[in-house]
Amino acid sequence: MEFLEHLIKSLELFFGCYSIFYISIYCLLGILSFVEIRRYYATAKFLHKDVLIKSNNIVGVSIIAPAYNEGKTIVFNVKSLLSQEYPKFEVVIINDGSTDDTLEKLIEEFSLVKVDFFYQEKVKSYHIRGHYKSTNPIYNKLLVIDKVNNKSKADAVNAGVNSAKNPLFICTDVDCILRKDTIAMLVKPFIESPKKVIASGAAIRISNSCEFKEGMLYKSHYPKNFFARFQELEYIRSFLYGRMAWSRLNGLLLVSGGLGMFDKETVIAVGGYKKESLGEDMELVTRMRRYMHEKKEQFAIIYIPESLCWTEGPSDRKVFMRQRVRWARGLIQNLYMHRKMIFNPKYGMTSMVVMPYFLLCEFAVPILEVVGLIFIVLDIMFFGINYNFLVIISLSVYLFYTFVTLISIYLDQLIYKQYSNVKDIFILITMVFLEPFLYHPIITYASLKGYFNFFLNKEKNWGVMTRQGFNEIK
Amino acid sequence: MNTPLLTKLIGFLSTLKSLAISWYSKINFRLLTAEEIYLFLKFFFIPAIVILLSLITVVIIYRRFRLDAIELQKSELDDTVNNFLTDIIFLDYTDEETLQKIQHFQVEYVKNNPKIERFILNKLIRIKRNVQQLNQEKFIFIYESFGFRKITDKLINSYSWTKKSQGFYHYQILDHKEKQPLIAPYLDHNNGKIRSNALIAMISLSTDNFDILNDYRHAISEADELKILDVIYQKETVIPANISKWLRNKNESIVSLAIKLGVHFNYDFTEIETNHILKTYSSAIRREIILALRALSIEAAVEPLIAHYNHESNLRNKISILKTFQKINNDNTKELALGLLFTEKNIDLKFEIVNCIHQIDQTFFQKFKTNDQQEHELINRMLLHHSNAYLN
Numbered sequence: 019m020e021f022l023e024h025l026i027k028s029l030e031l032f033f034g035c036y037s038i039f040y041i042s043i044y045c046l047l048g049i050l051s052f053v054e055i056r057r058y059y060a061t062a063k064f065l066h067k068d069v070l071i072k073s074n075n076i077v078g079v080s081i082i083a084p085a086y087n088e089g090k091t092i093v094f095n096v097k098s099l100l101s102q103e104y105p106k107f108e109v110v111i112i113n114d115g116s117t118d119d120t121l122e123k124l125i126e127e128f129s130l131v132k133v134d135f136f137y138q139e140k141v142k143s144y145h146i147r148g149h150y151k152s153t154n155p156i157y158n159k160l161l162v163i164d165k166v167n168n169k170s171k172a173d174a175v176n177a178g179v180n181s182a183k184n185p186l187f188i189c190t191d192v193d194c195i196l197r198k199d200t201i202a203m204l205v206k207p208f209i210e211s212p213k214k215v216i217a218s219g220a221a222i223r224i225s226n227s228c229e230f231k232e233g234m235l236y237k238s239h240y241p242k243n244f245f246a247r248f249q250e251l252e253y254i255r256s257f258l259y260g261r262m263a264w265s266r267l268n269g270l271l272l273v274s275g276g277l278g279m280f281d282k283e284t285v286i287a288v289g290g291y292k293k294e295s296l297g298e299d300m301e302l303v304t305r306m307r308r309y310m311h312e313k314k315e316q317f318a319i320i321y322i323p324e325s326l327c328w329t330e331g332p333s334d335r336k337v338f339m340r341q342r343v344r345w346a347r348g349l350i351q352n353l354y355m356h357r358k359m360i361f362n363p364k365y366g367m368t369s370m371v372v373m374p375y376f377l378l379c380e381f382a383v384p385i386l387e388v389v390g391l392i393f394i395v396l397d398i399m400f401f402g403i404n405y406n407f408l409v410i411i412s413l414s415v416y417l418f419y420t421f422v423t424l425i426s427i428y429l430d431q432l433i434y435k436q437y438s439n440v441k442d443i444f445i446l447i448t449m450v451f452l453e454p455f456l457y458h459p460i461i462t463y464a465s466l467k468g469y470f471n472f473f474l475n476k477e478k479n480w481g482v483m484t485r486q487g488f489n490e491i492k
Numbered sequence: 493m494n495t496p497l498l499t500k501l502i503g504f505l506s507t508l509k510s511l512a513i514s515w516y517s518k519i520n521f522r523l524l525t526a527e528e529i530y531l532f533l534k535f536f537f538i539p540a541i542v543i544l545l546s547l548i549t550v551v552i553i554y555r556r557f558r559l560d561a562i563e564l565q566k567s568e569l570d571d572t573v574n575n576f577l578t579d580i581i582f583l584d585y586t587d588e589e590t591l592q593k594i595q596h597f598q599v600e601y602v603k604n605n606p607k608i609e610r611f612i613l614n615k616l617i618r619i620k621r622n623v624q625q626l627n628q629e630k631f632i633f634i635y636e637s638f639g640f641r642k643i644t645d646k647l648i649n650s651y652s653w654t655k656k657s658q659g660f661y662h663y664q665i666l667d668h669k670e671k672q673p674l675i676a677p678y679l680d681h682n683n684g685k686i687r688s689n690a691l692i693a694m695i696s697l698s699t700d701n702f703d704i705l706n707d708y709r710h711a712i713s714e715a716d717e718l719k720i721l722d723v724i725y726q727k728e729t730v731i732p733a734n735i736s737k738w739l740r741n742k743n744e745s746i747v748s749l750a751i752k753l754g755v756h757f758n759y760d761f762t763e764i765e766t767n768h769i770l771k772t773y774s775s776a777i778r779r780e781i782i783l784a785l786r787a788l789s790i791e792a793a794v795e796p797l798i799a800h801y802n803h804e805s806n807l808r809n810k811i812s813i814l815k816t817f818q819k820i821n822n823d824n825t826k827e828l829a830l831g832l833l834f835t836e837k838n839i840d841l842k843f844e845i846v847n848c849i850h851q852i853d854q855t856f857f858q859k860f861k862t863n864d865q866q867e868h869e870l871i872n873r874m875l876l877h878h879s880n881a882y883l884n
Contacts, residue, residue: 028509034529035512060654064689065715069722075752076718133883134876138839151882158882210715357500407526410533417541424548431552435559443556447549 023401029393036386037415043379044422050263055323055429057266065210067202071103077208078106078184079201079279084174085111085192086167089118093127095192098233100159104201108159110182111192114174115167124162129154135161135181141290143176144168171275172291172298179282179290188279189299195225195235195328196277204279207320216281216306217319219273221257223436224250225328235328240442245338246331248457251449255426258323258433265321269372271307273319275299277327284309295355297348304356304368311365323433339464346384346468353377354472384465416454423450566611572601573612577619580634581626587633594637613640613662621665628667635666648674657689664693664723672697679708688716696723701732705746712745721752731757739765744777751780755787766796775806782809786816798824807840814844818851826852834867846874 070076081099085092092111099109113121124130135149143165150162165177175189186208190196197203200220207218226241241247264270273280275298288305295301303319310317332338353360353376359369360377397403427446430436437443524532576597580590602608616638620631635641640662647659656678663671675697678690687710694704702724712720724732735757738750747769754761761784769781785793797813804810817825829848836842849856857875862868877883 032509032512061685064654064657064685065719069718072722073718074755075721131882133880134873135880135883136843136874136877151880153882206715209718210713212713404526407530410530410538414533414537414541417538417545421541421545421548424545424552428548428552431555435556440556440560443553447552 019400022396026393026397026401029389033386033390040379040383041418043375044418047259047263048422048425050266051259052429054262054266055258055433058262058323059433065206067199067206070202070205070209071105071199073105076105077186077205078108079104079205080178080182080184080187080282081107081109081190081196081201082175082178082182082187083109083111083190083192083194084114084171084178085116085120086114086174087116087118087120088192089116089120089123091193092120092123094233095195096124096128096160098195099190099192100157101198101233102196102201103198104205106184107201108161108183110161110163110178110187112163112165112174112178114165114171121162121164125150128152128157128160128162130160130162138180140180140286141176142173142293143180143290144173146177149181168293170293170298172295173293175298176290176293179285182282185282186279187282187285188277189275190277190327191275191329193330194222194276195230195233197324197326198234200277200326201279203322203324203326204277207318207322208279208281211318211320213316213318214281214310215318215320216284216310217270217273217278217303218322219261219270219278219320220322220324220326222253222274222276222327222329223325224253224331226331226333228328237438238436239439240437240446241331243331243333244456245335246333247445247449248453249331249338251423251427251446251453252457252461254430255423257321258429259422259426261321262323264372265319267367267371268318269367269375270319270321271303271368271372271376272300273303273321276329280306295348295351296344297352300348301352301355304352304359307368308356308359308365311368323429325434325436339460339467342461342464343468343471346465347472348468349376349381350469350472353381381469384462385469387462388466419454419458420450423453569601569608569611573615576601577612577615581619581631590630590634591637594634598638609638609640609643612638613643616640617662617665620667632666632668635668645674653683653686653689656686660689660693664696667697669697669699679704684710684713688713692716692719692723695720696727701734703734705738705749706734706741708746709743710745711743712749717745717749717752720749721756724753725756731759735759736765739769744773747773747777748780751777751784755784758788761785761788761790761793763792763796766790766793767799770796770800775809778804778806779809779812782812782816786812786819789820791820791822794820794822794825798828801828807838810841811844814841814848817848818844821848821852833871834862839870842870843874843877846871847878850875850878 081102083095083099085095088095096109096111111124113124129152130150131153132148133151137146137149145166147164147166150164152158152160161181163177163181165174168174178189179187186205188201188204204218204220208215223238224241224246225235226243226246227239228235229237229239241250261270261272278299280302284306285302288302288309291298291302292305307317307319332341353373356373359365360373362369394403394408424447427450431443437446576593580593585593598604602612616631616635620626644659644662647655647662650656650659660675660678662668663675672694675690675693678686679694681687681690691704691708691712695702698704732753735750735754738746739754739761741747741750751769753759761781766781766785770778782797785797794817797816801810801813804813814829817829826849829845829852832845833842833849836845846857857871860871862871
C-alpha cells in the first residue's frame with residue numbers, strides 16, 4: 019500500500035510537470051502560428067497568382083490521384099481536377115484495381131484509348147495493366163493508369179509518380195475537390211523560398227454538407243453529421259494551430275495525403291511512398307527530411323493557411339474508427355521505423371525537436387490520459403480523494419482544451435468568411451465546448467486501439483471508404 | 493509483439509523519473525503545495541481563461557455580423573464608386589469639371605473617411621491595371637485631385653516593407669514616371685524585399701530600354717524574375733537593345749532574365765553568345781539557354797550544343813539538349829545520337845536519344861537490328877511511346 023501511495027504521489031508530480039510542459043508547448047505553437055499566418059498574408063500579394071497563371075516560364079505540375087471503386091463520383095471529380103487554372107499541368111488518375119465501373123466510366127466520358135506508355139519503375143509499384151489517354155484534345159491533360167490493386171494507396175501513388183512527367187506533383191485523393199487556384203497557391207512557396215522546398219501543403223476542409231457547382235465549391239456549410247462536424251473542428255485546429263506553427267519553425271513532419279505538393283526528384287531519391295506504412299504521408303516526409311539532413315542541404319517544407327481542398331469525411335462510426343485506428347497506428351509505426359533518428363543531433367530540428375514532440379505530445383497523450391484515469395480510480399478506492407481539487411484540475415484542463423480550439427476557430431474566421439450561414443458559426447462554437455466530452459474519448463479509444471494493433475502486429479487494412487457523393491447545384 | 497519498443501519506452505520513462513527525482517533533490521527549490529495550486533487555478537487560471545473564452549466567442553460572433561454588415565455597405569458603395577469612376581475616367585470632362593465632380597463626391601460620400609479613401613484608391617489602381625489605353629494624363633489628374641498622393645507617399649515613407657512596396661506598386665501601376673527619383677534610392681536598400689519591389693517598379697516606369705538592369709548587382713529571385721517578365725511583357729515594348737550586353741553580365745540573374753526576354757522578343761542568339769553562356773555560367777543558366785534555343789528553333793545552335801553535350805554534367809540539361817535536337821538537327825546530330833544509342837546506360841537519356849533519332853529519320857528503326865534481345869525490346873518500347881500520337 020505504501021508503494022502504491024508513493025507511486026501515486028510520483029505520478030501526481032509527473033502529471034503536474036507534464037501539464038506545464040504541454041500547456042507551454044501549445045501556447046508557444048499558438049503564438050508561432052499567429053505570427054506565421056500574419057507573415058503569410060502580409061507577403062501573399064507580392065507574388066500574385068495571376069502572374070504565375072499567365073507565365074510561360076513556370077514549373078510543370080502533375081496532379082496524382084488514386085481511385086478505388088469511385089464510380090459514383092469519378093467523372094465529376096476528374097472534371098473538377100482538370101479545371102485547375104495553371105499553364106502547365108497534367109492530371110494522373112490511377113485506377114487502383116477498382117471492382118466497380120470506375121475505369122469504364124472514365125473510358126466512356128473522356129474517350130480514352132490504351133497507349134504504349136514507356137513506363138519506368140523509378141519507385142516500387144505493383145503491376146500496371148495499362149495507360150490510357152484521351153482522343154479528345156480537350157482532355158489531353160489527362161492520363162489514366164490502370165493497375166492491379168495491392169491493398170495500398172502508397173503503391174498506387176508510386177505508379178503515378180513513375181508516370182508523371184513534371185518535376186513537381188500534387189498528391190491528392192480523387193474524391194477531393196480542389197480550389198481552382200490550388201496548383202498556383204501550392205507552387206508559390208517553391209518559387210518564393212530561397213531554400214530548396216521539398217513539399218508544401220494547405221488546409222483541408224470537410225465537404226459533407228457543402229454545395230458544389232460545376233466541380234467547384236459554391237457554398238460552404240458546417241457539416242451536419244456527428245463525426246464530420248468534429249472532424250472539421252479537428253482539421254481547423256490541426257491545420258491552423260499546429261501546422262502553421264511547425265511551418266514557421268520549418269519542422270513539418272506531416273504533409274497531408276489529401277493535399278500536398280512534392281518535389282518529385284527528392285521523392286524518387288528516397289524511394290517513394292512505402293507500401294508497408296499505414297501513415298504513408300508522414301512516413302514519406304520523415305524520410306525526405308532524413309535524406310536532406312544526410313545530404314546536408316538546406317530545405318524547407320511550407321504550409322499555407324488557405325483552405326484549398328474539400329474532402330468527404332467518414333459519416334459512420336465504423337469507417338471513422340477504422341480511419342482513426344489506422345492514423346494512430348501509422349503514427350507509432352513511423353516513430354518506430356525512424357526511432358534511430360530521435361535525439362540524434364545529425365538530423366537537427368527533425369530529431370531534436372519535431373520527433374520528440376510527436377513522441378511526447380502526440381503519441382503519449384492518449385496513454386497518459388488512460389494512466390491518469392486509472393490512478394484517479396485507485397486514489398478514490400484506497401486513499402480517498404480531494405474532490406474539490408479534482409473538479410478544479412479537470413475544469414482547468416477542459417477550459418484550456420476549448421481555449422486552444424476556439425483560438426483556431428478565431429484564426430480561421432479571421433482569414434476567411436468560411437461559412438455562408440451565421441447559424442453555422444453558432445453550431446461550430448457550440449461544438450468546441452462539446453468536443454472534449456463527445457468526441458475526444460472516441461479519438462483516445464481509437465488511438466489506443468491503433469497502438470494495441472501495432473504491438474500485436476495485427477494485419478494492416480486500409481478498408482473501404484463509402485462515398486455519399488457531392489451536393490451538386492444545377 | 494514489438495517488445496523492444498515497449499522495453500525501450502519503459503526504460504525511457506524510468507530514466508525520466510530518476511532524472512526528475514535527482515534534479516528535485518539537488519536544488520533548493522520548493523514546489524507549490526497542492527493548496528497553492530488549487531488556489532491558483534481556482535482564483536486565477538480558471539477565471540482568466542473563462543474571460544478569454546467569452547471574449548473570443550463574442551469577438552468571433554461580432555466580427556461575423558460586422559463582416560456581413562460591411563459587405564452589404566461595401567456592395568452599395570461599390571456601385572456608387574464604380575459609376576462615379578467610370579463617369580470621370582471615360583467621359584470627356586474638362587479638368588475643371590472633373591475637379592468639381594471629385595470635390596462634390598468627396599463631400600457627399602468620402603467624408604474624410606480613410607477607409608473609403610483607400611477603397612477608392614484601390615479601385616482606381618485596379619482599373620488602371622486592368623484597362624488598357626487609358627488617358628494617362630487624365631488618370632494622374634484624377635489621382636492627384638483625390639489627394640491620393642499623400643496616401644502613397646505615406647506608404648513609401650513607412651518603416652514596414654510591405655507598405656513601402658505597396659507605395660511603389662501604386663506608382664508602378666499608375667505609370668507615374670516622375671516618381672522614379674523617389675523610388676530609385678531603394679534599389680540598394682538593405683532589405684531584399686524592398687529592393688526587389690523597387691526594381692520592379694523602376695523597370696515598369698523606365699523609359700530608357702530597361703537600362704537599369706545594366707548595372708544591377710543584386711541577385712534576382714525566381715519570383716521577382718517572373719514579376720519582372722510580367723511587367724515587361726505588359727509594356728508591349730520593342731525588343732530591348734541591351735539583351736546582348738545582358739547576356740555577358742556577371743550577375744547570373746540578369747543573364748537568366750535576358751535569355752527569357754530573348755525568347756519573348758524572338759532574339760537571334762548568335763553562336764558566340766551560345767558558346768559563351770554554355771561555357772561560363774551555372775547549370776541553371778545553361779538550361780535556360782538550351783530551352784531558349786529549342787523554343788526559338790535556332791539552327792545555328794546545333795553545333796555549339798553538339799560540342800557541349802559531352803561536357804554537360806547535369807542530367808536535366810543533357811535531356812534538354814536531346815529534346816532540342818528533336819527540333820533542330822543536322823547530320824552531325826544524328827551521328828551523335830547514333831553513337832550514344834548503344835553506349836548510354838541512363839534510361840532517361842536513352843529514351844530521348846531514341847526519340848531524337850526517330851525525329852531525324854523516321855525510317856531508321858524500321859531497319860534497325862541488334863542481337864541483344866533485351867536492348868531491342870527496350871528500344872522498341874521507347875519507340876512505341878514516341879510514335880503514339882496521344883502521348884506526344
